[in-house]
Amino acid sequence: MxxxxxxxxxxxxxxxxxxxSSAGAMAANAVPAVDTGAAPANQMVHVTLVLKLRNQAALENFIKQTVTPGNPNYQQFLTTSQFAAQYGATDDAIARVQSVLKQQGISSEVLPSHLAIRTSGSLSQYNRLFQTSVHNYVSRENGHSFHKPTSSPQIPSAIADVVDVASGLSNELTYRxxxxxxxxxxxxxxxxxxxxxxxxxxxxxxxxxxxxxxxxxxxxxxxxxxxxxxxxxxxxxxxxxxxxxxxxxxxxxxxxxxxxxxxxxxxxxxxxxxxxxxxxxxxxxxxxxxxxxxxxxxxxxxxxxxxxxxxxxxxxxxxxxxxxxxxxxxxxxxxxxxxxxxxxxxxxxxxxxxxxxxxxxxxxxxxxxxxxxxxxxxxxxxxxxxxxxxxxxxTVRDLGAGTAPGDYTAPLTxxxxxxxxxxxxxxxxxxxxxxxxxxxxxxxxxxxxxxxxxxxxxxxxxxxxxxxxxxxxxxxxxxxxxxxxxPFYQDFTSGVRRSEPKQSLVYNDPSAGPTTLLQLPSHFSGRxxxxxxxxxxxxxxxxxxxxxxxxxxxxxxxxxxxxxxxxxxxxxxxxxxxxxxxxxxxxxxxxxxxxxxxxxxxxxxxxxxxxxxxxxxxxxxxxxxxxxxxxxxxxxxxxxxx
Missing domain, CATH: 3.40.50.200 (Peptidase S8/S53 domain)
Structure with a gap:
């Protein structure tokens, strides 16, 4: 002992x-970081393409059934291959995505669940694929160096019906x-x-x-x-x-x-x-x-x-x-x-x-x-x-809170x-x-x-x-x-709340004064x-x-x-x-x-x-x-x- x-x-x-925010670097629109120019075109990065689910409504209903006593599907959980066959992307859809990636010279690996494709390539290849330009930045707040796209990446139209999210083009945010x-x-x-x-x-x-x-x-x-x-x-x-x-x-x-x-x-x-x-x-x-x-x-x-x-x-x-x-x-x-x-x-x-x-x-x-x-x-x-x-x-652990220049407000989050x-x-x-x-x-x-x-x-x-x-x-x-x-399981739960009104993330810019970065929805019936x-x-x-x-x-x-x-x-x-x-x-x-x-x-x-x-x-x-x-x-x- x-x-x-x-x-x-x-x-x-x-x-x-x-x-x-050394462990949760704030997005660039808060305190603009210094753009140090385009990231090296030959820099290798990894990007994960998360694919759209098939029959998501049916999937969510099935999940309810697996945890509802008395339902025929109670505790009848799926294997990974069963999930892929019923709710993951089809083989044809995956082949179409891989073909587009191959045309850009980007390598790919499909997870057995058919839910995601891990890819690897150079920034120049991803810039072309997503019609954007990845630049390097340095945070004005803490000197944190990172790269991210200068514009919102665009999923190619040929695979937009299959790919939901491209994760990894930015390495700005880190978790706490x-x-x-x-x-x-x-x-x-x-x-x-x-x-x-x-x-x-x-x-x-x-x-x-x-x-x-x-x-x-x-x-x-x-x-x-x-x-x-x-x-x-x-x-x-x-x-x-x-x-x-x-x-x-x-x-x-x-x-x-x-x-x-x-x-x-x-x-x-x-x-x-x-x-x-x-x-x-x-x-x-x-x-x-x-x-x-x-x-x-x-x-x-x-x-x-x-x-x-x-x-x-x-x-x-x-x-x-x-x-x-x-x-x-x-x-x-x-x-x-x-x-x-x-x-x-x-x-x-x-x-x-x-x-x-x-x-x-x-x-x-x-x-x-x-x-x-x-x-x-x-x-x-x-x-x-x-x-x-x-x-x-x-946000307080990441951004602090106060009213002096350089401070953020603290909305309920x-x-x-x-x-x-x-x-x-x-x-x-x-x-x-x-x-x-x-x-x-x-x-x-x-x-x-x-x-x-x-x-x-x-x-x-x-x-x-x-x-x-x-x-x-x-x-x-x-x-x-x-x-x-x-969610459905909180529908009949006494004490569940809606979001409060008048919640905003405001940055007190030392040069421009208070700047509202985000106005949060009021009375939102949220999880x-x-x-x-x-x-x-x-x-x-x-x-x-x-x-x-x-x-x-x-x-x-x-x-x-x-x-x-x-x-x-x-x-x-x-x-x-x-x-x-x-x-x-x-x-x-x-x-x-x-x-x-x-x-x-x-x-x-x-x-x-x-x-x-x-x-x-x-x-x-x-x-x-x-x-x-x-x-x-x-x-x-x-x-x-x-």
């Missing part, structure tokens, strides 16, 4: 919280890992002593033997205690026969996961990690700790499940390719990711020269992810994505790919604990609450001084999509996120091991812990039920809508706290979704066909 770490200081430096630390407020110039006292009896010797019972030093054993997983373990349900996959954008050291499991005293299946390096794989870099977290958490919750790690470069089409590979391989029963960026960063208003600031059409990869997620659902693969760590204002209706969005809570900072008194959170650090902000303002530090808007991501319409939530507050957070991050780390949190935990939970449910679980969302909303909360419920209502805008409630709320889990009860519902 790890020695106790006894943390004595809180949270995140302001520089880390509100630094510019959704974990966050609790370390020291360096901007205060001093450390703030803190004491912890556990306000519940679920840790250490009272439950799972691998638990610590110490907030900020929790393990997967504490997760088992919090969310009633231990009865499954006692019945031998440990993930045997299941495979989980991680889609990530950084490479990692697999030995870190083995060290974590070994040091908390967790017995695991040996030699169970397989790495799949997509497009050359991700780098060992600042995101490596994220990959370690994902593997340690998913594999720790399901200690005898196999683990596939699909890592790709954090640029261009890397993220799309990693997901497409994981789904097309169709080995994993469940897949999670802990990376994302604001949904609005995909909109034409922020990406297409001359686009109206009200244009919320997709000029990014929203449609590409959606097609891949539909395939996963048809194949019975459960998908999970972290909903973000910037509360109800998802959600994270992608978590906002897609065919993935389960993982939100965050704060579990009960007591705390004190500096010379202030001890205060407590007495019930599981929506995670938002305004409770710490209020404490600081009261006992340390107003506006000494700004924590806005750290918390569990949640809100209303303004791209994806409300609400998250769907479910588990403990994610770094103050009640976790330990993890990452060689890149210096070994053992404590006081870590973020919704990036929740997504892989749900992944591991799914592996347990897969073993217990004897079949893949499929898309969670229609099933969990149906269970909650019919059976509500109570002693035998699969869900715990999260009635307290907020994520800076949306408050906990005794029903669905865009802070914690339908609540946190009682995994043993959820297992009973799924095994009974509810």
């Amino acid at each position: 790890f020695a106790k770490l006894h943390r004595t200081s809180l949270s995140l430096s302001l520089g880390l919280l509100l630094a510019g 890992p959704h974990h966050i630390s609790s370390s020291a407020f360096t901007s205060l110039g001093t450390q703030l002593p803190k004491t912890h006292a556990l306000a519940s009896s679920t840790g250490g010797s009272n439950g799972n033997p691998t638990a610590t019972g110490v907030p900020g030093e929790y393990t997967v054993g504490d997760v088992a205690n919090f969310y009633d997983i231990n009865p499954l373990y006692k019945h031998g349900v440990v993930g045997k026969g299941s495979t989980v996959a991680i889609v990530t954008l950084s490479n990692f050291y697999p030995a870190d996961a083995e060290t974590y499991w070994s040091d908390i005293g967790l017995a695991t299946k040996p030699n169970r990690i397989t790495q799949v390096h997509v497009d050359g794989g991700g780098a060992i870099d600042g995101g490596s700790g994220e990959t370690s977290i994902d593997v340690e958490q998913s594999g720790g919750i399901a200690p005898f499940a196999n683990i596939l790690v699909y890592d790709a470069p954090n640029a261009g089409n890397g993220y799309v390719d990693a997901f497409a590979q994981a789904v097309s391989d169709n080995i994993a029963d469940s897949i999670s990711t802990s990376w994302g960026l604001p949904e609005i960063f995909n909109f034409a208003a922020l990406n297409v020269a001359g686009a109206s600031n009200t244009d919320t059409s997709d000029a990014g990869d929203l449609r590409a992810f959606h097609a891949i997620f539909l395939e996963a659902a048809a194949q019975g693969q459960s998908l999970f994505a972290a909903s973000g760590d910037s509360g109800a204002y998802d 959600v994270d992608s790919p978590a906002s897609d209706p065919f993935i389960t969005a993982a939100g965050g809570t704060t579990t009960p604990y007591s705390y004190a900072f500096g010379t202030g008194p001890t205060e407590s959170i007495s019930q599981e609450s929506v995670w938002g650090w305004d409770y710490i902000q209020n404490y600081f303002n009261t006992y340390i001084g107003p506006n000494v530090i700004n924590l806005f808007s750290v918390g569990g991501g949640g809100g209303v999509s303004v791209y994806w319409h409300k 609400n996120v998250p769907d479910v939530a588990l403990n994610a507050d770094p103050e009640t957070g976790y330990i993890y091991v990452s060689t890149y991050d210096g070994g053992l780390n404590a006081g870590e949190g973020g919704t990036s812990f929740v997504a892989p935990q749900l992944n591991g939970i799914t592996a347990l449910l897969r073993q217990s039920t004897g079949h893949r679980i499929g898309l969670w969302n229609p099933q969990i909303y149906a269970i909650q809508n019919f059976f509500g909360y109570g002693r035998f419920s699969a869900f715990n209502s999260v009635r307290a706290g907020d994520n800076w805008f949306y408050y906990g409630a005794p029903h669905y709320n865009p802070g914690a979704g339908i609540g946190s889990l009682d995994v043993t009860n959820l297992d009973v519902f799924l095994r009974s066909g509810f």
